[in-house]
Amino acid sequence: MTLADILALQDQKGDSHSLQEIRGCEIQEDNSARGLWHFCYDGELFLSYNPKTNEWTVAKSSAQTQAMEIKKSWEADGFQSQDYRARVQGELCGRLRRYRKSWMGFMDRAVPPAVNVTLSQASGGMVNLTCWAFGFSPRNISVTWRQAEEPLSQDAQQSGAVLPDGNGTYQTWVAIRIPQGEEQRFMCHVGQSGNRTAHPVLSGKAVVQQSGWAISLAVVGIIIIAVTVCVVCYIRRRQNQLQRAQSVSLQPQHQMASTDLNGTEQLGFQSLLSARVH
Incomplete structure (x- = not known):
């Protein structure tokens, strides 16, 4: 809604713009809390809330004119001041105090090694x-x-x-x-x-610690051996498949040659030769 109000104050239409809202809380060394509330328009500081004066501070930016108009509307209704006290000083600072208290209790505990x-x-x-x-x-x-x-x-x-x-x-x-x-x-x-x-010191055999280079070389050696074994197995398997295919393709012609000794064997051979030429 705030971004829409800012765009309504501009003459340019159809451009892309962004609005970032930052809320935070800081715990000081004297345990006092200071809330932060900023608006950034297109990456530039736009408005900052001052809780001491209950007013918004306009930052120097390319949209300074629009920031002045938004400031007037916000300070007129007073809603932003109530929202700051409730959500920044109340909610955020309260959560930070509870978190800091629990964290300090966690850090102060004694844990044996x-x-x-x-x-x-x-x-x-x-x-x-x-x-x-x-x-x-x-x-x-x-x-x-x-x-x-x-x-x-x-x-x-x-x-x-x-x-x-x-x-x-x-x-x-x-x-x-x-x-x-x-x-x-x-x-x-x-x-x-x-x-x-x-x-x-526990009694027993000393453990030989290998360096990172030794472990890396061992892993690389295992990988090379595994790849080599896979390649050899693939080549042998492929050769066996080719031998079976050749024996199967030649077996019918051999049977034809044995059944007819008056020229069938010669015809079968010519047929196979012709097929290879094509």
């Missing part, structure tokens, strides 16, 4: 031990390796950053490289919100 210790083979008779902590909140956490209950120096450990998981929780990891066979002397210690847990 899930811990996983992995063992991978390294070069030169060494192995890599990695302690993974994930799904925890808040982000303050301590993950360290200890040898015989003695904490290792920071230089002996490689630590990852504490990164968000995208669902309000966080993840991180700490890795060390030690001689193979000494895994049971090391233990990962995780501390969060005063709670500490110890996680030993």
Whole structure:
């Protein structure tokens, strides 16, 4: 309806125009709310509502004349001011406050981490031990390796950053490289919100971790082998079909030659030769 009112004030007919309405709410640092209400005509700011003065502000644009006329009609009936207080200050700001309250409660909750210790083979008779902590909140956490209950120096450990998981929780990891066979002397210690847990290295054979290039080359090799097998099978099948077709086409002439030895075999051969020429 607003767009139709604007077009009615213009002399040009049949052109294509657009009207965008933007409503929003901002929560300030002092917990006060400020509502936003803008209209944009053909991509340009058209009108903005000022809740302090209860008036519309006309922006400088190519349709500034039409904006002045719309402003007069809106301020005359006072409906826009009531609509602002109800839908912007009331509905939007109220929803934002409730969302912010529930989100802060979600962020403030304490979630213990899930811990996983992995063992991978390294070069030169060494192995890599990695302690993974994930799904925890808040982000303050301590993950360290200890040898015989003695904490290792920071230089002996490689630590990852504490990164968000995208669902309000966080993840991180700490890795060390030690001689193979000494895994049971090391233990990962995780501390969060005063709670500490110890996680030993599970005994077992080290898992050889392949790089992404090795995995990609292996997949490509499998695909090439599969395609080659399919092509060979198709060629053999096609050859068998051609051999059966040739044997079937020659069998009736062979039977004719065996039944009549007084020239039928020669006629049959001439017929087949003639067919090939055509």
